[in-house]
Amino acid sequence: MKFLSDKALERLRGAETPDLAGTRYRLLERIARGGMGVVYTAEDEHLQRRVALKVLDVPGTDGDLANRLNREARVLAALEHPGIVPVHDVGTLADGRVFYTMKFVEGKRLDKFIESVASMPDRLRIFLRICDAVAFAHARGVLHRDLKPANIMVGPFGEVLVMDWGLAKILREEASNRVREADPQATIFEKPKQTNIASDTTELSVVTGHGTVMGTPGYMSPEQARGDVQHLDARSDIFSLGALLRFLLSGKPEVASIPDGHRLDKSLAAICAKATEAAPVERYPNVQEMARDVSRYLDGLAVGAHRESIFEKARRFYRRYRFFILLIAAYLAMRVLILLLLHR
Amino acid sequence: MTQEEVQPGGDRFPPTRRSVVEAVRSIDAEERERALQALCAAYWKPVYKYVRLRWNRPADQAQDLTQGFFLEVLERELLEQFDPHKGRLRTYLRVCVDSFVSNEAKAGRRQKRGGTVLHVALDFAGAEQELGATVIDPAAIPAPESLEDLFEKEWLRSLFALAVEDLHELCVARERERTFRLFESYDLEGNDKTSYEQLSKEYGISVADVTNALAWARREFRRIALERLRELCGSEEEFQREARAAFGWDAK
Numbered sequence: 001m002k003f004l005s006d007k008a009l010e011r012l013r014g015a016e017t018p019d020l021a022g023t024r025y026r027l028l029e030r031i032a033r034g035g036m037g038v039v040y041t042a043e044d045e046h047l048q049r050r051v052a053l054k055v056l057d058v059p060g061t062d063g064d065l066a067n068r069l070n071r072e073a074r075v076l077a078a079l080e081h082p083g084i085v086p087v088h089d090v091g092t093l094a095d096g097r098v099f100y101t102m103k104f105v106e107g108k109r110l111d112k113f114i115e116s117v118a119s120m121p122d123r124l125r126i127f128l129r130i131c132d133a134v135a136f137a138h139a140r141g142v143l144h145r146d147l148k149p150a151n152i153m154v155g156p157f158g159e160v161l162v163m164d165w166g167l168a169k170i171l172r173e174e175a176s177n178r179v180r181e182a183d184p185q186a187t188i189f190e191k192p193k194q195t196n197i198a199s200d201t202t203e204l205s206v207v208t209g210h211g212t213v214m215g216t217p218g219y220m221s222p223e224q225a226r227g228d229v230q231h232l233d234a235r236s237d238i239f240s241l242g243a244l245l246r247f248l249l250s251g252k253p254e255v256a257s258i259p260d261g262h263r264l265d266k267s268l269a270a271i272c273a274k275a276t277e278a279a280p281v282e283r284y285p286n287v288q289e290m291a292r293d294v295s296r297y298l299d300g301l302a303v304g305a306h307r308e309s310i311f312e313k314a315r316r317f318y319r320r321y322r323f324f325i326l327l328i329a330a331y332l333a334m335r336v337l338i339l340l341l342l343h344r
Numbered sequence: 345m346t347q348e349e350v351q352p353g354g355d356r357f358p359p360t361r362r363s364v365v366e367a368v369r370s371i372d373a374e375e376r377e378r379a380l381q382a383l384c385a386a387y388w389k390p391v392y393k394y395v396r397l398r399w400n401r402p403a404d405q406a407q408d409l410t411q412g413f414f415l416e417v418l419e420r421e422l423l424e425q426f427d428p429h430k431g432r433l434r435t436y437l438r439v440c441v442d443s444f445v446s447n448e449a450k451a452g453r454r455q456k457r458g459g460t461v462l463h464v465a466l467d468f469a470g471a472e473q474e475l476g477a478t479v480i481d482p483a484a485i486p487a488p489e490s491l492e493d494l495f496e497k498e499w500l501r502s503l504f505a506l507a508v509e510d511l512h513e514l515c516v517a518r519e520r521e522r523t524f525r526l527f528e529s530y531d532l533e534g535n536d537k538t539s540y541e542q543l544s545k546e547y548g549i550s551v552a553d554v555t556n557a558l559a560w561a562r563r564e565f566r567r568i569a570l571e572r573l574r575e576l577c578g579s580e581e582e583f584q585r586e587a588r589a590a591f592g593w594d595a596k
């Protein structure tokens with residue numbers, strides 16, 4: 001039996017870990033595994049900061065996986081937004097594996113974080129921030145295609161980041177323009193700069209191909225589940241956002257009731273239902289419309305997804321102006337009391 | 345980054361080997377024998393080195409005690425008394441070694457055992473060479489807690505050495521001897537200055553070929569080592585814990 005030196009032992013313990021020789025990074029620990037590869041934390045020795053390093057399992061720079069990882073890095077680089085994790089670097093390691101580094105987000109996954117957020121308005125505000133990031137990506141012509149609680153991180157200062165753009169689909173230029181034309185006010189940030197990511201459509205079709213099903217059951221739109229990749233548009237992500245909203249409100253993507261047995265508010269249930277309609281044409285046409293409905297609900301206004309009865313209108317009116325209504329009621333009660341006392 | 349779901353069919357290795365703890369309870373005598381030989385192959389060297397250092401025994405006594413211990417494991421069916429829910433097999437065996445050596449010392453004799461035979465070749469001279477000296481300096485004997493670490497480290501060394509042997513056999517069977525030589529040159533004998541480029545020149549192949557060969561060898565090594573590790577654990581929980589200790593992270 002061959003004797004293994006301590007050095008050999010250390011190397012073998014790190015078998016399959018990326019060989020970072022010749023790079024500015026030092027490996028720290030593995031934090032996640034996905035379908036394509038593994039995510040580690042690493043230290044950038046030049047800038048002395050911690051980064052997340054995503055690396056493929058297998059070497060090679062021209063395979064499908066390498067193309068996907070490179071494309072994911074380019075998508076992230078093109079989506080400069082506070083709600084989307086920024087990419088720092090991309091390259092190939094000494095062991096031939098393609099990698100990219102990005103900001104290391106110290107926070108909690110949404111599904112874990114939400115356990116500590118009891119207030120429904122707070123949950124809705126988190127949802128609106130997710131919508132901001134997704135709307136921005138759509139305005140840039142990028143679909144996420146895997147929106148789910150596990151892919152949303154909430155940082156220690158409340159920052160909300162949409163992660164894992166590995167399944168992102170880059171829409172054709174004209175489709176991207178159509179998203180913008182649908183609502184000129186769609187992008188709430190600066191006008192998108194010219195990017196070259198739209199030219200990657202062909203590459204994407206090679207990678208995913210028509211009929212390939214990728215996504216997460218429960219959050220994946222029916223058309224995505226059918227593998228109808230060519231016809232996916234922003235409304236597919238809207239379906240996922242609807243399931244995500246339902247999860248935020250009920251803890252499950254598909255059941256419209258909250259754990260303590262109370263019924264979900266009809267307006268919110270209607271927003272979820274409209275977003276998750278089986279037919280894309282029945283859903284919100286874009287993320288902004290959906291976010292607007294959620295904002296209106298938060299402001300105590302009627303939402304577009306739900307036609308209220310008189311009773312519901314009155315109840316909402318009462319909720320919104322409860323203070324003034326109670327003040328007037330108290331005033332009137334006092335007046336009546338005074339009149340009664342005077343006429344005795 | 346997000347804690348992504350573990351994808352099915354990732355690098356999880358197939359559970360092809362049965363745990364020795366289960367196998368020794370088998371009604372099939374051959375399976376029991378195989379399990380015990382597997383245990384002996386992985387543990388004899390750590391046990392020998394542990395007896396030499398922890399019990400400060402000269403080489404000839406340590407050899408007798410090591411052989412005696414494994415015969416005792418066979419004869420007294422010590423493995424059948426191990427409860428995987430109470431601890432790790434490795435810790436149990438180390439405690440058994442301590443108890444065995446202590447009892448032997450109290451009895452002041454070496455028991456003669458008959459009938460049972462160990463079929464594993466025990467290269468004590470090689471183990472002695474690894475220890476670096478034939479006489480142990482009492483001052484150099486580490487503290488008890490670091491002796492536990494030593495036992496663990498030697499056990500890992502033994503496990504990996506067996507996995508390297510298996511990998512070599514696999515490479516020979518698949519006519520990939522060059523791959524094994526590359527693996528040997530870079531991962532087993534290489535230093536920090538050894539580079540893929542240097543190996544590509546030395547072997548007259550492209551850097552990409554070196555990269556692919558090393559990636560394959562490492563993947564296979566890890567698979568084999570985990571397979572052997574699974575065999576030497578009493579439960580899935582123990583296996584996961586040991587795999588994390590051996591490779592730094594989950595075996596999934």
